[in-house]
Amino acid sequence: MPSTAFITLLWITFLVAINKYIYQIPGLLFYGLVLLGICCRSLYNWQIHPFYFSTLRGLPQPRAKPHWLWGHFVHAVDDGQYLLDWCEENPDADLMRMLGMMNSERILPVSPRAMMEILQTQAYTFIKPPFMRRSLNGILGNGVLFAExxxxxxxxxxxxxxxxxxxxxxxxxxxxxxxxxxxxxxxxxxxxxxxxxxxxxxxxxxxxxxxxxxxxxLYRAGLGITFNALENPDNELGIAYDRVFSPTGRTSRIFFLLQSLIPGFRFIPISRNLKLWRARQTINKFAYDAILxxxxxxxxxxxxxxxxxxxxxxxxxxxxxxxxxxxxxxxxxxxxxxxxxxxxxxxxxxxxxxxxxxxxxxxxxxxxxxxxxxxxxxxxxxxxxxEDIESLTYLNNVVRELLxxxxxxIGTIRMAKEDTYVTRQFIPKGTLVNIPIVSLNKSRQLWGEDAREFNPDRWDGRQANNVMAFLxxxxxxxxxxxxxxxxxxxxxxxxxxxxxxxxxxxxxxxxxxxxxxxxxxxxxxxxxxxxxxxx
Ligand code: HEM
Structure with a gap:
């Protein structure tokens, strides 16, 4: 489906052409028509396309009623408990559809088969969406996490x-x-x-x-540097690090969200962005000096x-x-x-x-x-x-079970970079995929009736029975x-x-x-x- 930005551009070009060659539209009416076009398109995306035209509309959906604005996001926070319930409502499904903000569609792979196609066989068709990189405050260059x-x-x-x-x-x-x-x-x-x-x-x-x-x-094992943040939690680098990667407080988290949603937001010269910029400089310089x-x-x-x-x-x-x-x-x-x-x-x-x-x-x-x-x-x-650490077999079981x-x-996100098929379902280019890590980790089908319970003994001499059961x-x-x-x-x-x-x-x-x-x-x-x- 063409994006809203593309349709808006097409609409504006159409109005400009009419304005020039057919009829001189009065200024106020022109802008009114542009706005009307954008509103109609948004309304179509929000209330019509997902329910009447989307190729994904036949997929099973969570029974929980979507919020009119936030869709199923209102349920999908917390510890992933809702995701587990949704999967159990549809035990035979490979894929489900959930609605996000303004009914934007996302698919949820909920069977090992679908997960295998997305994470393994088509790992390079399902890429990381650009907003994921933006949410990390622009600190990362082209490292392995966001390379494709x-x-x-x-x-x-x-x-x-x-x-x-x-x-x-x-x-x-x-x-x-x-x-x-x-x-x-x-x-x-x-x-x-x-x-x-x-x-x-x-x-x-x-x-x-x-x-x-x-x-x-991480500093010692990664860079060979003794950092001692434990004894000096307020050192310059520690503060810079917290500022960039672990924003606390309501306002900081709102900024963090805006940054991931709005391209270029971090370049606006407001005080918070300047502080972030200085923090990034501190971290970069530290890493640069360590490497040299x-x-x-x-x-x-x-x-x-x-x-x-x-x-x-x-x-x-x-x-x-x-x-x-x-x-x-x-x-x-x-x-x-x-x-x-x-x-x-x-x-x-x-x-x-x-x-x-x-x-x-x-x-x-x-x-x-x-x-x-x-x-x-x-x-x-x-x-x-x-070898000393690995000799502790119960520790091994406890750690695996905790993880x-x-x-x-709890989950991560991918985006289809082109039209494709997953478990024979057509997935249009641009579709967002929520990978519900927790739902296969705790699936009763894969782990048995006590799947949701914490029981380290389940690992005693055993492995997960499916490679996608531990994500x-x-x-x-x-x-x-x-x-x-x-x-x-x-x-x-x-x-x-x-x-x-x-x-x-x-x-x-x-x-x-x-x-x-x-x-x-x-x-x-x-x-x-x-x-x-x-x-
Ligand atoms: C308990 C600790 C950890 C957990 C649960 C964890 C989990 C994950 C997950 C789920 C991903 C995939 C993210 C995605 O593709 O959306 C990932 C990727 C990655 N992790 Fe970890 N991680 C842990 C520790 C570490 C550590 C200690 C390092 C490095 C020292 C590390 C480095 C990476 C890197 C570089 C990637 C990107 C890999 C790629 O895209 O090829 N992680 N991790």
Missing amino acids: GEDHKHQRKVLMPAFAYSHIKSLAPVFMEESARLVKLLREKVRASEKVDSDQVPEIDVARLLSLLTLDI AKMANHELSAGTKKAPGEKDVDILSVMIDEGNGQWTVQSMMDQLLTFLVAGHETTASAVTLALYHLSLNQAVQDKLRDEIHAKFPAGYDSIKTY RVQPPV TFLQGPRSCIGRRFAEIEFKSILLSLIGNFKFALKEGRTVEFRTSITYRPLGGLPLVVTPVSGW
């Missing part, structure tokens, strides 16, 4: 050595050392809260601390053979070492900033959600702690390597390149925390969650943290 087609394939290929399992394993000691800093900080915080004379049970906001820790880990320093170091040590244990293991170093000179400073900047965006909030949310779930499931928390203590009776310091029931990224990191050529990195990091942080502390929700405490890029607790996650003795 051949360019994407090439970028993945040259990045693979840095994300290969064999390399990521060698980062385990870094993850453990960084996690130890959080353990130390938490102990200090608990001691400080014990000194305060109050009859209130003290709580600690673990969400903020985890966000700082995962940033530190690494490259200089690399050139200095060229020719000197280093033993495996002496080599720098951070991602940037491996990119330079293995890149055979094909990286430019700009292309490295693009990739590093991408990792900082894609790998920070996601992992922070994963561990935050984990602590929330384990606070609600004390039996699982205790069993996990027992495993850690039994396997490593000599204490925390004796866990160092990737299944509560994926930090937390997506699947196919555009799946998360940082998956192994994130999994080992997640395990390192969780074992460090659960081995050393007991986490619980204070009696009567309720926690609200919100979805922006990731699913996170609104206003933090205050937990009662109690050190465990004897380890």
